[in-house]
Amino acid sequence: MHHNPILIENLSYTYPDGIQALKGVDLKIAANERVALVGANGSGKSTLLHHLNGILLPQAGKISIGEYPMERKYLKDIRNFVGLVFQNPDDQLFMPTVWEDIAFGCMNQGLAGEELNQRCYQSLLAVGLEPNEFRQRNTNNLSGGEKKRVAIAGVLAMSPQILVFDEPSAQLDPYSRRQLIHLLQSLPLTQLIATHDLDLVLELCQRTIVLSQGKVVYDGSTEKVLGDREFLEYHHLELPLSYSRPYCLVADAPNQL
Amino acid sequence: MVLLHIGAFHLDIDSQHQTFWHSLTPQTRLLCAMLLLLAIVVTPNGHWLTWGVYAIAILAVLLVSKITLVVLIQRLAVEFGFVGVILLGTLFREGGEVLWEWGVLKVTTTGLTILGSVTLKSLLSLILLNILTLTTSIPALLQALVILKMPPLLVAILASMYRYIDVLIAEFNSMYRAAVSRNLLNHRRWQRLVLGNAIGSLFIRTYERGERVHQAMLARGYQGLPPIQKLPTVRQRDVVILTLTLLFALFGQIIYFI
Numbered sequence A: 001m002h003h004n005p006i007l008i009e010n011l012s013y014t015y016p017d018g019i020q021a022l023k024g025v026d027l028k029i030a031a032n033e034r035v036a037l038v039g040a041n042g043s044g045k046s047t048l049l050h051h052l053n054g055i056l057l058p059q060a061g062k063i064s065i066g067e068y069p070m071e072r073k074y075l076k077d078i079r080n081f082v083g084l085v086f087q088n089p090d091d092q093l094f095m096p097t098v099w100e101d102i103a104f105g106c107m108n109q110g111l112a113g114e115e116l117n118q119r120c121y122q123s124l125l126a127v128g129l130e131p132n133e134f135r136q137r138n139t140n141n142l143s144g145g146e147k148k149r150v151a152i153a154g155v156l157a158m159s160p161q162i163l164v165f166d167e168p169s170a171q172l173d174p175y176s177r178r179q180l181i182h183l184l185q186s187l188p189l190t191q192l193i194a195t196h197d198l199d200l201v202l203e204l205c206q207r208t209i210v211l212s213q214g215k216v217v218y219d220g221s222t223e224k225v226l227g228d229r230e231f232l233e234y235h236h237l238e239l240p241l242s243y244s245r246p247y248c249l250v251a252d253a254p255n256q257l
Numbered sequence B: 001m002v003l004l005h006i007g008a009f010h011l012d013i014d015s016q017h018q019t020f021w022h023s024l025t026p027q028t029r030l031l032c033a034m035l036l037l038l039a040i041v042v043t044p045n046g047h048w049l050t051w052g053v054y055a056i057a058i059l060a061v062l063l064v065s066k067i068t069l070v071v072l073i074q075r076l077a078v079e080f081g082f083v084g085v086i087l088l089g090t091l092f093r094e095g096g097e098v099l100w101e102w103g104v105l106k107v108t109t110t111g112l113t114i115l116g117s118v119t120l121k122s123l124l125s126l127i128l129l130n131i132l133t134l135t136t137s138i139p140a141l142l143q144a145l146v147i148l149k150m151p152p153l154l155v156a157i158l159a160s161m162y163r164y165i166d167v168l169i170a171e172f173n174s175m176y177r178a179a180v181s182r183n184l185l186n187h188r189r190w191q192r193l194v195l196g197n198a199i200g201s202l203f204i205r206t207y208e209r210g211e212r213v214h215q216a217m218l219a220r221g222y223q224g225l226p227p228i229q230k231l232p233t234v235r236q237r238d239v240v241i242l243t244l245t246l247l248f249a250l251f252g253q254i255i256y257f258i
Helices: A046-051 A072-080 A098-108 A112-125 A144-156 A174-186 A198-204 A222-224 A229-234 B026-042 B048-065 B070-091 B109-135 B138-147 B150-178 B189-218 B235-252
Strands: A006-014 A020-029 A032-038 A059-067 A082-087 A164-166 A190-194 A207-212 A214-219 B100-102 B106-109
Touching: A006 A046, A020 A046, A020 A214, A032 A046, A032 A198, A046 A059, A046 A190, A072 A082, A072 A174, A082 A144, A098 A112, A112 A144, A144 A174, A174 A198, A190 A198, A198 A222, A207 A222, A214 A222, A214 B235, A222 A229, A222 B048, A222 B100, B026 B048, B026 B106, B026 B109, B026 B235, B048 B109, B048 B235, B070 B109, B100 B138, B106 B109, B109 B138, B138 B150
Parallel strands: A032 A190, A032 A207, A082 A164, A164 A190
Antiparallel strands: A006 A020, A006 A059, A207 A214, B100 B106
């Protein structure tokens, strides 16, 4: 595994309608780190994520993914290196059956036969779905939680070195969300998680990056920033629920109270 | 035709049976259906015997494949509603003996022959295609198209249409529900206006979704052409059945020359 899978220097991006989404972003993510990317709507999270996979190419600044600089000729390698899980699984599951969808990325890598089968099988197992039960299922007829899992499996099957999630817990019920948290904990990969779910961040990530109006305004310990009410509110965020309502249960209260 | 059944989107309700017809590869089934379809369509008007021969073949497939007749009839009824409009136009043709006249409308023997022929053609074709879609899943059909050298990009477009039509219907329904929950049904004119706007925004959303789907495809290494999957092997019975269908189609055509 590359020791420094993501390196971004002074990245800026302006959309065709003139809205500047990123302003001089610097970012460095080390191998096996699990990093949260938080920020209000329109703070540039999605734009940043789309840069990591080469869907958007940098207008100004530099991105290196592993050993590859972000250039058109390395796009194929970069996309095998970075697995991007989209926010809405319906956008990502475009093949008719679960199996075909998971195989899609591998087939683009040129895999076939037994190796392809193994990859699909293992990645379905990894996301906690019974492969033989789900392989022929129609992607339309899955529940929201199952869709999310299949979407993750489709990315895992490509065996990327970095996983990038856009709002992984959005639209999941509490149980599916809990399973997702366990899943992310169990995956031994570098992960970048863009989310509004600050409680999830608290559980999963040691390090948090806060984006606000296209700039990185904080990069450091999760516990420190998520405990800073003033800072969060200034950047249109708020305290995680578990911080804003301490000691809901008597059993959780400190002894001296 | 697929689009007519979007209400109940489970098309291939009979695709899991174990019959001789099901043991043929999808591409053989598709080719047989297409061959017979071509033969039915090119038969000149009034060649009743030829269609009789083809009807026997279709009946044979119908019996062998053990499809659910009720569903077949339901689907035919829906489809004939559309075909009927066109059929009506063929009735009032000039030529031949005039059998009945009312103002400018004339029913002639030629008109009747054409009506009968076209009705029979469309009935046989629809039964055939319905058997095909009832017994073969859409993914299998798409795969068959790839094997038969249909351009992969075209197949990919069909595949994503199949995948997303459900999502679109769900999206339209939820938009409609949202409108109804704000008392859409008050005025008819207003209702039409809102419906038009909903369809318009559905169009834009579809476009945007297409873009997101494309991004998701790119993110997993898509390079412009969908990957080809492992193809089912063609067995001897496929070749035999295909040859038989071809002979049968030719037999139906030359029956008038014997």
